[in-house]
Amino acid sequence: MKLLFAILQSIIAAFAHAQATENRALEFGTVFSSEITPKVSCYRIPALITAPNGDLIAASDQRVPSCNDLNKNKDINIVIRRSTDNGNTWSGVETVIDYPFGKSASDPSMIVDNTTQAIFLFFNFMDLSHRKKEYRLMLTQSTDNGKSWQNPVDVTSKITQPGWKKHFKFITSGRGIQTKSGMLIHTLVNLQKGLFWFGSKDNGKSWFLFETPIKPGDESKIIELSDGRWMINSRVNGKGIRYVHTSADEGKTWKSEPDSSLPDPGCNASIIRYGFKNDSTDQNRILFVNANDAKERKNLTVKISFDEGKSWSAGKTIYAGNSAYSSISILANGNLGVLFEKDTYNTIAFTQFTLQWLTDGKDLHRE
Numbered sequence: 001m002k003l004l005f006a007i008l009q010s011i012i013a014a015f016a017h018a019q020a021t022e023n024r025a026l027e028f029g030t031v032f033s034s035e036i037t038p039k040v041s042c043y044r045i046p047a048l049i050t051a052p053n054g055d056l057i058a059a060s061d062q063r064v065p066s067c068n069d070l071n072k073n074k075d076i077n078i079v080i081r082r083s084t085d086n087g088n089t090w091s092g093v094e095t096v097i098d099y100p101f102g103k104s105a106s107d108p109s110m111i112v113d114n115t116t117q118a119i120f121l122f123f124n125f126m127d128l129s130h131r132k133k134e135y136r137l138m139l140t141q142s143t144d145n146g147k148s149w150q151n152p153v154d155v156t157s158k159i160t161q162p163g164w165k166k167h168f169k170f171i172t173s174g175r176g177i178q179t180k181s182g183m184l185i186h187t188l189v190n191l192q193k194g195l196f197w198f199g200s201k202d203n204g205k206s207w208f209l210f211e212t213p214i215k216p217g218d219e220s221k222i223i224e225l226s227d228g229r230w231m232i233n234s235r236v237n238g239k240g241i242r243y244v245h246t247s248a249d250e251g252k253t254w255k256s257e258p259d260s261s262l263p264d265p266g267c268n269a270s271i272i273r274y275g276f277k278n279d280s281t282d283q284n285r286i287l288f289v290n291a292n293d294a295k296e297r298k299n300l301t302v303k304i305s306f307d308e309g310k311s312w313s314a315g316k317t318i319y320a321g322n323s324a325y326s327s328i329s330i331l332a333n334g335n336l337g338v339l340f341e342k343d344t345y346n347t348i349a350f351t352q353f354t355l356q357w358l359t360d361g362k363d364l365h366r367e
Contacts, residue, residue, distance in 0.1 A: 054332030076104035102129030237266035240294035
């Protein structure tokens with residue numbers, strides 16, 4: 001009897017500890033801030049990926065003279081910080097791209113190729129001293145988990161059309177994906193033409209553009225669904241909600257519709273798959289992070305879908321205050337990490353949480 005009582009007490013204590021863990025307040029760590037580097041006006045545009053070796057790589061714009069965007073700023077660098085312990089501690093700020101004054105790089109995004117172990121980092125480029133209205137699209141890569149990066153190459157001619165030379169165009173910041181077939185896919189926007197996807201079928205040796213526009217759509221993220229379809233989740237300014245586009249033929253045709261369950265003020269968001277059922281996890285999960293408000297950039301919230309984006313949980317608030325762009329990644333320890341613009345455009349913060357926290361203990365990840 002005493003043994004049974006002791007077991008019951010142990011179970012109750014474990015449950016209470018789990019509940020306390022699930023309901024704990026999230027902790028935030030500053031990854032980039034102009035308060036730490038006073039000669040920098042602001043940091044913007046977070047991108048977060050988990051490298052093949054488990055290291056976490058956080059990238060950002062380092063906007064030196066002002067917080068202005070690429071077309072009005074003559075000194076923006078791409079910088080990263082790396083973490084070997086799931087975001088608990090970070091390396092110093094490392095510069096990946098730094099052009100001479102008058103030339104700027106902006107909007108980092110990354111794709112991990114799990115076949116070759118390469119990390120591709122895209123960014124947008126302008127020479128404001130000589131070609132003020134010409135947007136170029138650039139690519140660098142790392143083959144050592146982000147410790148070093150190759151000289152960037154210009155991929156503009158590969159993933160845009162000839163008539164776009166002076167159009168306002170950009171690769172969406174954040175991340176692209178690798179499909180189960182091995183294709184690398186990502187999104188870009190031409191504000192005069194629409195949303196497009198581009199990709200590589202040879203592990204990044206060459207890149208191509210699918211030239212049919214997807215509308216409506218601004219900054220967007222693409223994922224693969226469990227049945228092989230593709231889904232793009234899009235920012236659409238002025239609508240107060242997100243739009244979702246799905247394709248059953250690898251991006252040749254798309255079905256587009258609004259999703260009223262995802263309020264949005266017109267802001268870049270983040271979406272990620274947490275494995276496929278009977279593959280890497282015990283069930284299908286998709287996680288979505290955005291400023292969960294129809295008008296203002298605030299109330300950063302994470303939601304989960306167990307039915308491939310047909311419906312979403314009510315969500316949990318990550319940060320109730322002013323919050324804008326975000327990027328989410330699955331950490332080596334199985335947790336979810338989010339890098340986001342917090343309070344002002346001077347701070348990019350990181351936090352992590354478990355599926356237990358997100359679902360109040362109802363969803364326990366099992367390998």
